[in-house]
Amino acid sequence: MATATASTRASVLVACLMQIQLMRRYYECLFVERPSPTARMHIGHYAVGISYYIATCMAIWCHDQPAASATSAGWLPTILALSLFAYASIEQYRCHAILGQLRATQPGTYAIPYGGWFSHVSSPHYLAELLIYTALAMLLRFPWTWCCLLAWVVVNLGTTARQTHRWYRRQFRDYPAARTAFIPKLY
Numbered sequence: 001m002a003t004a005t006a007s008t009r010a011s012v013l014v015a016c017l018m019q020i021q022l023m024r025r026y027y028e029c030l031f032v033e034r035p036s037p038t039a040r041m042h043i044g045h046y047a048v049g050i051s052y053y054i055a056t057c058m059a060i061w062c063h064d065q066p067a068a069s070a071t072s073a074g075w076l077p078t079i080l081a082l083s084l085f086a087y088a089s090i091e092q093y094r095c096h097a098i099l100g101q102l103r104a105t106q107p108g109t110y111a112i113p114y115g116g117w118f119s120h121v122s123s124p125h126y127l128a129e130l131l132i133y134t135a136l137a138m139l140l141r142f143p144w145t146w147c148c149l150l151a152w153v154v155v156n157l158g159t160t161a162r163q164t165h166r167w168y169r170r171q172f173r174d175y176p177a178a179r180t181a182f183i184p185k186l187y
Contacts, residue, residue, distance in 0.1 A: 005125070013078075014060050014136050017085055021052070021132060024089065028096045034103040059145040060136075077138060085135035091117060092128035099125070112172050119176075120184040122168055123161035127182060130157060158182050 094116050102111050117124030133153050137146040158181070165181035180187055 010139050010141075011060055015057070015140050017136060017139075018056065018060065020091065024093065028093065032093070032096050034100045034102045051138050056149060058148055059143075060140075062145055065141050077141075081135045081138035082139070085132055088128045088131035088135065092132065093127050095125035095128060110171065112168065112175060118179075120179060121161070122165040125156070126157040126161045128186075130154065158187065162187075 002132055095113075095118070098113050098115050098118060102113055103180070117127065121127055130150075130153050133146075137143075137150055140146055161182035168175050
């Protein structure tokens with residue numbers, strides 16, 4: 001019975017962290033990123049996004065390893081996962097602040113972002129997102145549902161990061177050559 005309780009605690013913790021992530025991202029979208037007034041989201045992207053968050057919430061409660069949660073394995077994995085979640089969340093916020101500041105100082109134009117993780121990759125906010133979801137998977141001890149979710153995050157954000165990276169290279173001749181698209185020095 002103790003393992004089921006530990007699994008439930010892990011699920012509740014991950015659900016709370018997911019809520020924090022969603023509220024932070026909502027705040028960033030409204031007040032930090034400063035999206036272009038002419039930017040429009042395709043209805044297909046919107047539908048995929050809504051479906052993704054519904055699936056993510058379902059995956060929290062449907063993970064199939066009730067005896068294997070971070071809270072049942074001891075405090076060290078929990079502390080490591082919470083630390084990764086906090087660090088990646090802070091870095092993602094910083095990345096969005098850098099992008100938002102670019103839009104505030106140069107409205108209607110695009111510029112090369114510098115600072116923080118932008119020194120290494122073109123889409124560091126996507127890398128931070130991957131680390132956030134990895135931390136949540138760590139708390140649940142990587143059930144197959146979360147492994148599928150992580151695979152989706154890597155493919156989806158990796159593809160978008162590659163497209164963004166190529167766009168930057170086409171638009172800016174002086175774009176930093178050492179930057180990779182998504183994962184430093186790898187991809």
